[in-house]
Amino acid sequence: MPDRRTIVVALLTDLVCVVIFCTIGRRSHAEGLSVAGIAETAWPFLAGTAVGWLAARAWRRPLALTPTGVLVWLCTVAVGMVLRRLSGQGVAFSFVIVASLVTALLLLGWRGLATALRRKQIQRS
Template sequence: MRRASAAALLTDLVCVVVFCTLGRRSHAEGLTVAGVAETAWPFLTGTLVGWALSRGWQRPTSLAPTGIVVWISTVVVGMLLRKLTSAGVAVSFIVVASLVTAVLLLGWRAVAAGLRRRQSA
């Protein structure tokens, strides 16, 4: 169980970094480690908050509640921290961030669930 939890948490964190990297690239911002870290830290914090709220280590690959709580927390906490640090939180960014992080954070869990069902059949 510990290995599955660690792998799921790492997958979530990588998904958030991928989201931030793609966002920086699409806006022609520098793809430096420092730049990605600056963009990612609010969302990574939100991901960790979501893991704590959902007790993600108990059901790390479940779509609900873990995946949904982690996704919502990633977006909400991430946007609140961006607002508090005077970073951009335009409505269009909130929409795009919500959609992309949903695909990433919920998508890998949906694929994992499908693979588990297929293996048990």
């Protein structure tokens, strides 16, 4: 089991990645970058990330690309889109595609980078 610090940093990294995704999206669509506006856009995806953490039991292997990262990513997108739809926010097909690709890059990308850095560090030891 990883130490508490690793778990907290991994969770915070996932949450920050989701907020970054939502902030970039709002900016690219010329929507306001207020805290309230970003929160309105981000909450469905943050809820999805939380579901993903629970489904994957991510605290056991928070840095793992599979299955942890993949489950967190899939839940972030799927639950996020369902909650957006239920709350009257847009879920156009093109948005689902872009959201899926960008969140994959962010949520899986940082884990891939962390894995590569860990391997490099182990090789130096």
